[in-house]
Amino acid sequence: MLDFALGIMLLSSALVSLHSKDLMKSGVFFLIFGFLSGLIWVRLEAFDVALVEIILGSAITGFLIFKLVKGSKRRALRVSAFTKAWAGLVSLLFFLFMLFYLPTIERQDRVGRLVYENLHKSGVESAVNAVLLNFRGYDTLLEVGVITLAIFGLLALELKREAYHWDNPLLQSFSKLLLPFIVFFSLYITYLGTFSVGGAFQGGALLAGGLVFFALAKQSLPLKKSLILLFMATGLGFFSLVGLFYALLGYGFLTYPLKLSTLTLIFIELSIWISTAFLLYTAYKGKL
Amino acid sequence: MERLAVLSLLLSSFFVSLFISFLKEERVFLRSLVNAIAAFYKLFVVAYLLWSVYRGGVFEIRYSMVPFADFYLTVDPLALLFVSLSSFLWLITTIYAIGYLEGAPNRRRFFVFFNLAVTSTMGIALAGNMFTFFLFYELLTLSTYPLVVHRGTQKALRAGGIYLVYTILGGSLFMLCLVLLYMFVGDSTFHTGGNPSLRAWVLENPLWGKLLFYGFFFAMAVKAAVFPLHQWLTRAMVAPAPVSALLHAVAVVKAGAFGIIRLVYELYGVELVQSMELWQPLAYLTAFTILFGSFMAVFQEELKKRLAYSTMSHLSYIILGILLPGQLSTMGALLHLVNHGIMKITLFMCLGNYAEKYGVHKFKELDGVGKKMPLTTIAFTVASLGLIGTPMTVGYLTKKYLEAGAKAAGEEWAIYVFYISSILSVFYLMPIVFKALFGRSREDKEKKGLEVSPLMLIPPLITAFLTLLFGILPPEAISPLKWVQYIVNKAYGGY
Amino acid sequence: MLILALFYTLLWLFIAGFEIKALFFGLLVVPFTLLTHRLLNLYPPSINPSALLRFFFYFLLQSFLSGLDVARRVLSPKLLVEPGFVVYSLNTNKQAVKFLLSMTINLTPGTLSVEIKENTILIHTLDRSSYNEENLRYMESLIDRIFL
C-alpha cells in the first residue's frame, strides 16, 4: 500500500517535472522527486542510499537545479512531431525490451553473504561502508576523484556566475547559529558510518547544505581561499597518499593491515567528509 | 656480421635521413659530409657483399613481423645487381644534387626524403618475399611524393596529386593481392624458379592464380608506367633534376620493373608463367607501350617530358624482355635495367645542367647551348647514342640480347617493335643534340672557368664514360654483363 | 567557550555513547565544532534559565493551542477563516528578542510573521477577529526576560 502510494507519487512527480512547460515547476518537482525517492529507498531498506539521496540527490542537486532554472530563460520550444514520434518509438522499444528482460531475474544470493562473512576483517561494522571503504575502496577513491575533478573543472573554467542571496538579518543569525550544529551533526553522521547508517559523503553533504545556507544569507566564510582549496583537495590527496603509503610499505595498494584498518578508515572518512563538504559548497557557489 | 652488413645497407641512408631531419637548415657542410660518407660507405658494403655473394655467402634477416607474414631481407645476385646499381647512382646523384641545389631553399627536407627514398630502394632490392617488397615499395611512394612536389608550385602540386592517386590505387591493389596470397597460400617467399607452395596452389586454382598474377603485375605496372598507367610519370617531371635523374631513371620506375622480375622469375616461376600463358597479353601491352612512348616522345616540346616518354618506352623494353620466354631475353632485360639507368641518369643530369645554366627547359630554347657547354653536350650525346642502341655503347648490347631473345622465343614481331622504337628514338634524341650543337649561337656573355660547377659536371661525365666502357669491354671482364649472366644461369639452372 | 566545550562534549557523549571509538572520534568532533564557533565569532549570550524555561512551557502551550486552532478551522465544514494583515510594533529593540519573537509568532495561534522591519512586524492573521495583541505582548515580555 505504502509502496504503491509512494510509487505513484514518485512517478507523477517525475512526469510533472519532465513534462511541465514551466521550468520552475520542473525544478520544484524534481526536488520532490528526490525526497520521495529517499522515502522509497527507506522502504527498500537501503538506508544509506536514502540518506545520500535526501542530502545529496535531492537537496544539493535541488539547489543546483534551482539555480540553473533561475538563470535560464523559460521559454517552451516546440518539438516537431517527427522527433516525438521517433523518441516515442525508441522508448517504446526499450520498454518492451526491458519487459522481456525483467522475468529473467531470479532471487539469489549475490555478493552480500560474502560481505557479511568478511565484515569483521574490514575494520568497519556497517556492511555498506565496509564495501565502500574497504572491499571496494578503490571505487571510492575514484569516486572522490570524480567529484574533485568535477568541481575543480568548474573552477578551472572560471565561469562567472550570479550569486543569489537574501540579505535578511533573521536568516543570517539563524544560519550562523545553525552552522556549529550542522558541523557537529555532520561529523556525527560521519561517525555513524563506521557501524551504522551514515558516512563521510552524507556528513559532508550535510555540512555543504549548511554552508550553502550560510552563504545564501549573504555571509562569507571566514576562511582563506587557499584553505578552502586545500580542504577540497584533502579527500583525494589523503586517500591516494594512504594507498601509496601502504603500497610502499609492501602491503599493497589500498590494502590496510587488520590492526590499523579502523584507524585508517576513520581518517579517510574525515578527509572525505571535509572535502565533500567544501566541494559541494563550491559546486553551488561556482567560485572560490 | 652478415646480418649487420645487410642491415647497414638498409639503415645507413635511413639514419642519415633521420639525422638530417634534426640538423638546422644552415648546416650545409655537415649535411653534405654525412651524405657523402654514407654514400661511400654504402658502396663499400656493396662491394663487400658482391665479393662474398660471388663466393657463395648467404645473407639474410628474417623475423615474424605479424602473425602471418615475415619480414625477410636476403641478398641474392639479382638483389645485388639492383643494389649496386642504385647505390652507385645514388652516390653520383648525391654529388650532383649537392651541386645542383646549392643555395636553394629547403635542402634539409630534400635530403631527408631523398635518403628515405634510397632506403626504400635498398629495401625493395633486398626484399626476400613479396610482403617485405610491398613494405618498401609503398615507402618509396611515400618518400618520393615530397620530392615530386618539392618546388611547391601549383603544377608540382597537381603532378604530386596525380602521382599519389596512381600509386596509392596501385598500392591498394597490391595490398589486396598480397593479402589474398597470404590467406590462400600463406607464403610469399621468393624462390629461384618460383615459390613451390604458390605453384601448387595455382595449379589447383588456375583462375585465382591468373587473377592474382595480373593483379600483381598491374600493381607494379603503375610504377613501371605501362601504357594506361603512365600518366603520372610524364607529369612528375616537374621535380628538380636530381630527383628526376635518380628516381625516374632508377628508383621508382625500376622498382616496378624489378618487382615484375621478382614476380615472374621468383614468385610464380618462369615455367608456370609460360605454361599458363600468362605472359602473352601482357607482352602485347608492353610492346604497345614501347611504341606509344617512343612515338609520343618525338612530339614533346618540353625536354624533360620527352625523356619521360622515353623512359616509359625503355621500361617496357625491360618488361617485355622479362615476359618473353628464354634466357637471352632475360639477360637483355636485366642488362637494360642497369644500362638504361646509367644512360638515363646521364641525360637527366645534362638537362639539369642546361636548365641550371641557361634556363633551358624547352626544345626551342636549346639553340647553341652545346657550344657553350661542350662537356655536358658530349655526355649527352654519348648517352643518347647509347639509348638509340648504337654499337660500342651499352645500349647496343641490350638490344642485341633482346632481339636474340625474341627470336629464340619465336616472337619475331617483338624484333620489329625494337627496331621501330630505335628509329623513333633517333628522332627524339638526335634533334636535341643537333639543335644544341648547331643551332643559332647564344649571345650570353662568356663566363670564365668551367661551364658549370664541377659537382654537377663530373657525375654525368662519369656515367657517360661508363656507357662507353661497359659497351666495349670484353665479355670476360668484370662488368654488369657478366653478373647478369651469372644470375640468369642460376635462375634457369634452378629447375 | 568553556561552557560550549562542556556542552558539546556532553552532547557527544550522550548521543554517541561511551565506547572507545566514540571517545576517540569525539576528540576530533568537539574541537571542530568549537573551531566553527570560534571562526564565526559565535558565543552563547548570557541568559536567564528560569525565564527560558517559562518561555518554553508557554511556547509549548501556545503551539498546542495554535495547532488545535488551525485544525478546528480547517476541518469545520465552513472554513472559519477571514485572512488579513496587522502590524505589531515592538517594545524592545534587542535583536535577539525580535528574531525569537517573530519565529514564535509563526507558531502561535492564527499569526504568521511576514515582514520584519526596524521595530515593527507585519503579521498575517488567519482570522482577523480572533487576533489577540495582548498575547503577543506577553510573549514579548517573556522573551525579553530571557536575554539579560
Next chain:
Amino acid sequence: MPIDLGYLVALPLLASLLSLIPSLRVYTAFIFSLLSFLLSLYSFIYTLMGDIPLYQWIGGWVAPLGIGFRLDGLSGFFLLMTGIIGFFVALYSFSFFKVEYQRQGKVFWFFFFFLWAGLNAFFLSEDLFNLYVVLEVLSLSALVLVALPGHRKAIKASLNYLFLSILASMFYLLGVAMLYANYGVLSMSLLSEKLAGTHAFTYALFPIIVALAIKSALLPFHFWLPPAHSSTVAPASALLSSLVVKPPAYLMLRLWLEVLPKDKSLEYLSIVLSLMGALAILVGSYYAIRQKTIKMLLAYSTVAQMGYLFLMAPLYYHGESFREALLQAFALQVFSHALAKASMFLSSGNAIYVARRDDLSYMPGFAHSHPLTFFALFFSGATLIGLPLSAGFVAKFLFLGLSIRLGFIFQGSIMLFGSLLASLYVYPIWRESFSSHPTKFYDNPIPQLMELSAFFLGFLSFSSGIVTFLLLQGIVRG
C-alpha cells in the same frame, strides 16, 4: 609480485593535485609525467617477460568481493600507448602553455594527470562497475579539457558531450546492474565463467553496447565528437582524439573476446555493429574530406578511424581460432591511430600557432618554413592512411587478411576503401603544406619542444610498424 599496479593510478592522481600548487607546477608536471611514463614502460616490459595475466586484488579482497587489477598483454600494450602519448603531450604542453593560453596552462595539468590516471585505471581494471567510475573520470576530465578555451563554441561542444556521456554512463550502469541482478558478480573473469550456457546476458549487453557506442562516437552517436575535439587547445585535442575515445572500444573487445560466450544474438549484434562501423568509416571520411579547417578534418577522421574497430565486430565473434591475431590487429589499429592522431593534432597546434588560423588554406608552405612539423604531419598522415612500415598498415593488413580468411568480403572491401578515403582527406594537408602559393611564408619560429614532440610521435607511429613483433609479444603471451 613485480611492482604494485596501484602506482599507475595513484601517482598521476597525486600529480594532478600537486600541479595545483603554482610554484611546483612545472617540476611536478615533468617529474610525474616521466615517472608515469616509466611505470607504463615497466609494466609493458613486464608483459613481455613476466607471467601474465597478472592479477592484483586491491585490499587483498578476491574477486566477487573486491576489485582487481589485471595486467595482460593487451592492457600492457595500451598502457605503453598511454605512456608514450602522455609523455610527449606533456613535453609539448610545457612549451605550448608558455607561449599561448597561459591562463589555461595553470589548470591544464590537473586534468591532464587525471586523464592519465583514468586511462591507466581503465586499461588495468577488471571490474565492470569500477569501469563505470573510471569512464566517468575519463569523460569528466575530457569534458573540462574540451571546455578549456572558455569560448562559447567550446562550452557548447562540451555540454553536448557531457549530456551524451551522462546518458551513456547511465545506460552502462543499467547494463551492469542487469548483469549483477542476473549473475551476482561484477568481475569480468568471474562473469565469463558464469555466463557460459546462459542467455539472459544478451539483454544486459544491449544497454552496455549502446553506451560504449556513444562514448566511442560510433556513427549514429558521432555528432558530439567533431565539435568537441576540434574546439579546444591542441594538446587537449590530441589527448581526446587519440586516447579518450579508445577505452570504450577496448572494453567492447574485452567483453566480446573474453567474457561473452557464443550466442546467436551476438552474431546479429555484431553484424549491426559492423554495419554501423562501415557507415562511420564512409560518413566520417566523407565529412573529413569536405572540411575546410584542419581540426575539424582530424576530428572527423577520428570518427572514421574508430569505425574500423567496430567494422570488425563479426570477426571478434567468429574469429576464435585467430584470437591472437585479432587482438594484435585491434591493438595496432588503436595504437597507430592514437599516436598518429596525437601527432597530427599537435602539429595542427603548431600550424595554428604560426598561422593564427585554423583554415587549411592558411597553412601554405608549411613544409618549406617548418619542416619538422611537416615531417610530423607527413608521417602521421601516412600512418592514418595505413601506408606500409606504419603500425596502421600492419593492423590493416591483419584485419584484411582475417576478414578474407573468415569470409567477410564486405568488411574487407570497406576496410580497403576506407584507407583510400583516408588518403583523400590526408592529402589536402600535405598539399597545402607544400604549396608555395601565395608566396607568404610564416617565418616566426615554433618553440623547439613543440615541434620535436609532434615529430617524435609521428615518427614513432610510422616506424613502429617495423618492430611490431616486439610490441605484440605481450599479446601473444596472453
Next chain:
Amino acid sequence: MIGFYYFLSLILVVVSLYYFIVARSYVKRLISVNILGSGVFLFFVATAKNTTMENPDPVPHALVLTGIVVAVSATAIAVALILYLNKEER
C-alpha cells in the same frame, strides 16, 4: 513487491529517455538525465532486496551511493556550463 519496484524503475527510465530525446532545453535534458539515473539506481537497489538473505545485499547500495555522487558531480558541472551559456546569450 520487488516486481513493482522493477517495473517502477523501468517506467522511470523509459519515460525519462523519451523526454531526454524530446527535450529542447538543456535544463529539461539535465533533469531527465537525472531522473533516468534515479530509475537505474532504483533498479539496482531493488536488486539488492531481491535476495534470499534477511538483510538486503549491501554491495548494490554501495554502488548506488557511488553512482549518486558521480551523478551529482556531473550535474554540478553541467549546471555551471549551462548557466555560462545562458549568460552569454543575454
Next chain:
Amino acid sequence: MMDILYGFLLFLLVLNLLLGFVRVLKGPELVDSMMASLLLGTGGAALLLALFKMTKEVLYINLALGFALLAGVVGVVFAIIYLRDPKNGV
C-alpha cells in the same frame, strides 16, 4: 492487531503526504508548490519516526535527523533563489 493499527497509522501518514501532494500539483502559485518542501520535511520525518516506532531501529531516528536538518534548508534555499527576482515570482 498491532499490524492493523500500524498499517492504519501509515495509511494516515501517506494520506497526509498524498493530500499535500495534490495541492502541490495543483499550484496555483509557485509558493504553493514550494510548500512541498515543508510538507515533505515534516511528513517524511514523521513517517520515518513512525517506522522507528514499528521496528525500533535506531537508524530511522538518524535518518529523520538528516531529513529534518536538510528539509528546512531546502525550503529556505527555495525561497531565496526562486523569489529573488520580482519578475520570476508568483
Next chain:
Amino acid sequence: MVFEVLSIMLMFIGAFFLLAGSVGLLRLGDSYSRLHALTKADVLGFGFIVLSCMLSTSLFSNWLKLFLIWLLVISYSALVGYALANRKKNA
C-alpha cells in the same frame, strides 16, 4: 504496556494533526493561509509523534536526538513559513 498504548494514541493524534494540516493546505484559499495550516498543524502533529517515540524508547541518546529533531523541525517550520510569506509579499 500503558506506555505503549499511550504512545500509539499519541501517534494517532499526531497523524491526525498532520492530516489536518494537509487538509488545510488543500482547502484554504490563499497562500498565506495555507502556510498557517502547514506551520502550525504540522508542527503540532510532529510534536506528538516525537513524544510518542520518546515514550517508546528508553535510551537517553534517542531522547536527545528526538528532542533535537523536534527543535529543528519547529524552528525550520517557523523560518520557512516566514521566508515564504515574506517572499510572497515582496514578490
